[in-house]
Amino acid sequence: MDLIKKLHNIIEEGDLWDGEILLKRNQFLKVAKSIDTNLYYVISGSIKISVISENNEHIIRFGYKNNFTASLDSFISEKPSDFCIQAIKETKLKFITKKTHTKLINHNTDNQLLWTSILEQMVVQQLERERDLLMFTPKERFEKVFQRSPHLFQEIPKKHIASYLRMTPETLSRLEKS
């Protein structure tokens, strides 16, 4: 079983969810400069995590069905963060607070090791993203994401995928046709 599923099941079996949130399309879950120490799980819909600079939005992650999402820097540090979280479409989330998370992780060694493995996976994924953006051409980046996450192209508007891949929507559309 993958790590995400394991963590979900532990929360589910312990009846530990702290609440549910329904976001309208384009509604913000978190705005820049705010603190958000919840860990969210997407029941339906999808969200984007981004930074805004001089009126340009740069998407760094997506959160979609059956995955966890958070402003991880704020979740970990409990400080304000520059990232925004916004619903791409109507989105239903469950969440646990940092307090619940801490209790859960400290409950036993297995949970502690699970969280460590999730963090290790995140470190590797972040390094892979950093490498992909430096080493690969737009065409290669497009192909990699298309192979790894084909569902993204059903779920997420093209302009958002283009922002995530650091290319213009025109380049993405050209690559899709080729």
Add this chain to the structure above:
Amino acid sequence: MDLIKKLHNIIEEGDLWDGEILLKRNQFLKVAKSIDTNLYYVISGSIKISVISENNEHIIRFGYKNNFTASLDSFISEKPSDFCIQAIKETKLKFITKKTHTKLINHNTDNQLLWTSILEQMVVQQLERERDLLMFTPKERFEKVFQRSPHLFQEIPKKHIASYLRMTPETLSRLEKS
């Protein structure tokens, strides 16, 4: 005491170092596509971690005196990684293998929690770097690094700092003078 110092002291007190390496200036510790599952500690000198794309080097991290360094993706996944590690000047390192690290982490809850905290710090630092490159102008990136790590400018040649900050050496030199 900071996390790095704590981890260093645990290894030191347990006499757990697996070896020492002396690198000549420009010598590679790790080349692209290789596996390296050691965790290094810099005794003296400095190293750079980079990816090469079409003959261009992109530096993503530095390792310097009294800090740990590794090709973290390979260390965690135990798979080949695209990153290179190269000595900037003559560099002396100590290291522990993954096997020693695993033993150490599983030795007791305190060590386990220390590793979790180090991973959390890494996730936050990676997100901050991603944000900095997206949100800040070259001038702001220069000022941030200069404030946070002034020693970098004594230790590391300017052209490497420029690569790390994703600007040309000419831009960096202009910003230093202004």
